[in-house]
Amino acid sequence: MQDLGIRVLFEGKNLVRLLGGLWVTLQISLLSVALSILLGIILGMIMNMKNPVVKVITRIYLEFVRIMPQLVLLFLVYFGLTKAFGINLSGEVSAVIVFTIWGTAEMGDLVRGALQSIPKHQYESGRAIGLNEFQIYAHIIIPQTIRRLLPLAINLVTRMIKTTSLIVLIGVVEMVKVGQQIIESNRLEVPSAAIWIYAFIFFLYFIVCYPISRLSVRLEKKWKD
Amino acid sequence: MKKKLLTTLLALTLGAVALTGCANSSKETQSSSTAxxxxxxxxxxxxxxxxxxxxxxxxxxxxxxxxxxxxxxxxxxxxxxxxxxxxxxxxxxxxxxxxxxxxxxxxxxxxxxxxxxxxxxxxxxxxxxxxxxxxxxxxxxxxxxxxxxMKVALGIVSPESALITAPEQLNGKTLIISKGTTAETYFTENYPDVKLLKFDQYSEAYNALLDGRGDALSTDNTEVLAWALENEGYSVGVDSLGSIDTIxxxxxxxxxxxxxxxxxxxxxxxxxxxxxxxxxxxxxxxxxxxxxxxxxxxxxxxxx
The missing domain is CATH 3.40.190.10 (Periplasmic binding protein-like II)
Known part of the structure; x- marks a missing residue:
């Protein structure tokens, strides 16, 4: 009877449902990451401005997002926007908004750091050979920034994928929630199902996150050499 | 000009975020965070x-x-x-x-x-x-x-080797419950000396009992009766606790x-x-x- 627990995985559409849950997880996290990278680059460049007002505002935003747990932000966007403004967003859209707000702050700070790490003489050399600001950024600064940034940005992807498990609390049925549903519907008949389901969820997270993590390491090595 | 525009945009964005935050009381925010x-x-x-x-x-x-x-x-x-x-x-x-x-x-x-x-x-x-x-x-x-x-009361399930037959026996002991349930409210109000171990999911709560992480588990009496039937070595020592509630x-x-x-x-x-x-x-x-x-x-x- 030892195999009973694992058998639950192959009952009905359970396996397909878990993979469907993984797809929801990936959709939300990858869309959030794409938006975060885009907005984060803009934010990072804004954060490098000399304007003290801009610096204060971006600092407040960064600290606000870092201090506030994602779960609170999820509740604020999902329930709060509806109550305050009558804006009724779905759980999926709320999740993308929250993870984009969080990801943009993280990414913005990474971009700021990467830009600041580029020596001043690079800018000066560009100007000396007659390049304008756009050309300096396009041909000198951005290529170097991307090299420093990409491994860190890839790391953000894996963090985003793992953090999406919070969205079960706003009614989004992703991989962890599907797993819990399968466990619950079998808990009286097959109490050992839990260990198998969670092991399979771990395996799914692993096969998604491990290659991304390896890619990050490879790129870091490649660009160091 | 560009800098001014960016500053204005940022200020507006932050203002909107702040307004959203203000719309909910701090009490609500706190409760949301712990769910x-x-x-x-x-x-x-x-x-x-x-x-x-x-x-x-x-x-x-x-x-x-x-x-x-x-x-x-x-x-x-x-x-x-x-x-x-x-x-x-x-x-x-x-x-x-x-x-x-x-x-x-x-x-x-x-x-x-x-x-x-x-x-x-x-x-x-x-x-x-x-x-x-x-x-x-x-x-x-x-x-x-x-x-x-529907009507329901609370029940308490525990190992037969250390059966809990009255809620008073739980004083100083650990009771497993699910968050946001009547059991949580009941024990918090009536038995403050009972240590509550709270879980989001029912399956997690039952697994915690099986793992011996608590002395007993409380939820709806029908729930614990059904669970005890399926799990040898566990019995419902208290099958109707508190008032009969309606659903x-x-x-x-x-x-x-x-x-x-x-x-x-x-x-x-x-x-x-x-x-x-x-x-x-x-x-x-x-x-x-x-x-x-x-x-x-x-x-x-x-x-x-």
Missing amino acids: ESTQETATNDAKEEDSNKATARTLDEIKESGKIVIGVFSDKKPFGYVDSNGDFQGYDVYFGNRLAKDLGVEVEYVPVEAASRVEYLVSAKVDIILANFTVTDERAEQVDFALPY APAVQKGNKELLDFINEEIKSLAGEQFFHAAYEETLAPVYGEAADPDSLVVEGGIVE
């Missing part, structure tokens, strides 16, 4: 009630849309759960299907967590909550309850039309002993001889 039952029991003041822009759909709007949205559990067998084919099942779902059928609309089930059931109604995310929702005074201040369709559908406060429809439906279904049929279909296979249908089922909203 615990404080979210359900916190009473909104009148000012906040008035400022709620989330208005529930009327009965006509539901009919017009051709779909009713019902919040149910997706992980609490046999009341609300998802089967291996991905379909919602259970006692609450059985009733939800009938409500939709008699209203002449499709039904969409939204999975809810115990701790956020009130919030789903207050923010009009669902039309009705049918998630094993126990009627309490605190909840009744925030939502409108229809007539009950009822809930709608957003002030949604009178929908409330009246549900009440009329519950009354009219008594003629065909609908909830006894629901019991036989959904609960009897799980509870077997452990529970008497008449001690659970309420017909016509009349608690005997």
